Amino acid sequence: AQRVTQPEKLLSVFKGAPVELKCNYSYSGSPELFWYVQYSRQRLQLLLRHISRESIKGFTADLNKGETSFHLKKPFAQEEDSAMYYCALRVAAGGTSYGKLTFGQGTILTVHP
Amino acid sequence: GAVVSQHPSRVICKSGTSVKIECRSLDFQATTMFWYRQFPKQSLMLMATSNEGSKATYEQGVEKDKFLINHASLTLSTLTVTSAHPEDSSFYICSAVLAGVNNEQFFGPGTRLTVL
Numbered sequence: 001a002q003r004v005t006q007p008e009k010l011l012s013v014f015k016g017a018p019v020e021l022k023c024n025y026s027y028s029g030s031p032e033l034f035w036y037v038q039y040s041r042q043r044l045q046l047l048l049r050h051i052s053r054e055s056i057k058g059f060t061a062d063l064n065k066g067e068t069s070f071h072l073k074k075p076f077a078q079e080e081d082s083a084m085y086y087c088a089l090r091v092a093a094g095g096t097s098y099g100k101l102t103f104g105q106g107t108i109l110t111v112h113p
Numbered sequence: 114g115a116v117v118s119q120h121p122s123r124v125i126c127k128s129g130t131s132v133k134i135e136c137r138s139l140d141f142q143a144t145t146m147f148w149y150r151q152f153p154k155q156s157l158m159l160m161a162t163s164n165e166g167s168k169a170t171y172e173q174g175v176e177k178d179k180f181l182i183n184h185a186s187l188t189l190s191t192l193t194v195t196s197a198h199p200e201d202s203s204f205y206i207c208s209a210v211l212a213g214v215n216n217e218q219f220f221g222p223g224t225r226l227t228v229l
Contacts, residue, residue: 044157044206044220051215086156099145099210101218105156 002027004089006104013077014112021072021107023061023087032090033063033070034101039083047072047085057081077111084108115141115211119221126197127229133193134224136207142187143209147218148180151204163190197228 003026013019025031033050048056050063050070061072070087087104116139126132136146144165149157161182162170169182179201181193190209194201204225208218 043222044208046217049215084154099216100147100159100162102159103157106154108154 002031002089002091002102004087004102004104006085006087006107008107009105010108010110012110012112015079016076019074019077019081019109019111021085021087021109023070023072023104025068025070025087025089027068027089027091029091033061034088034090035059035061035070035072036086036088036103037083038086044086077109079111079113082109082111115209115217115219117207117209117219117221119205119207119224121224122222123225123227125227125229128198129196131193131195132197132226133191134205134207134226136190136192136209136221138188138209138211138219141209141211143190144187144212145210146184146190147208147210148182148190148192149206149208151206151223153204157206160192165190194226197226199228202226202228 005024007022035047036044037047038044059072059074061070063070084106086106088101090101118137118139120135124132146163148160150160151157159172160175163182163184165184165187171177184190204223206223207221211217
C-alpha cells in the first residue's frame with residue numbers, strides 16, 4: 001500500500017526566508033504527486049502537481065524518484081503563505097486504486113513578519 | 114472553476130440519531146466522489162469512494178452500515194452517519210472528480226459534525 005510522510009508537523013520561518021516542506025512517499029509503482037494547501041477557514045485546494053512541473057505562487061516541487069521525495073520549496077516566503085500544506089499521492093492510471101488520494105499528515109507553515 | 118458544496122456546514126445531533134450530509138458538484142458532473150474524515154490539525158483519511166449508480170467502495174476499517182453513501186445522480190452524493198455516537202464527531206469533507214486530462218479532485222468546504 002502507498003504511504004506519504006511529512007516529517008514536520010510545524011514549520012516556522014520569517015518573511016523573506018527560504019522554506020522547504022518535506023514529503024516522502026512509498027509506492028511500488030509510478031505515482032502522481034501533489035501538494036494541496038488549506039488556508040485558514042478555507043477549503044482544501046490544489047497547489048501544484050508534479051506532472052505539470054509548474055511554479056505556483058512561487059512554489060516548486062521536484063519529484064525525486066531515487067529518494068522517493070517530493071519536497072515543496074519557495075525561495076522567499078511571504079506571510080500569506082501561512083497555511084496547512086498536504087502532500088498527496090495518487091496511483092497512476094491503470095492502477096487498481098486509480099483516482100484515490102493518499103495524504104500525508106500535513107505541515108502547518110507559519111511565516112512571521 | 115469547478116465548485117463543490119456541502120450541506121450542512123455544521124450539525125449538532127444527539128447520540129443515537131442519524132445525520133445526512135450532502136455533497137454537490139455545482140457546475141460539473143462527477144461520476145466519482147470521495148468522502149474523507151479530518152481530525153483537528155490532522156490529515157484527511159479517506160473513508161469511501163462514491164460512484165454514481167453503483168455501490169460505494171469503503172476503505173478498510175470503515176463500517177459501511179455505519180456510514181451509508183448514496184450517489185444517486187451525477188451531481189449529488191450523500192453520506193449518512195447512522196446511530197451517531199460522540200466518537201463520530203469530526204470534520205467530514207467530500208471531493209468530486211472533474212473527469213478530463215488531469216481527473217482533478219475538487220473539495221467541498223466540509224461539514225462539522227458534533228454528536229452530543
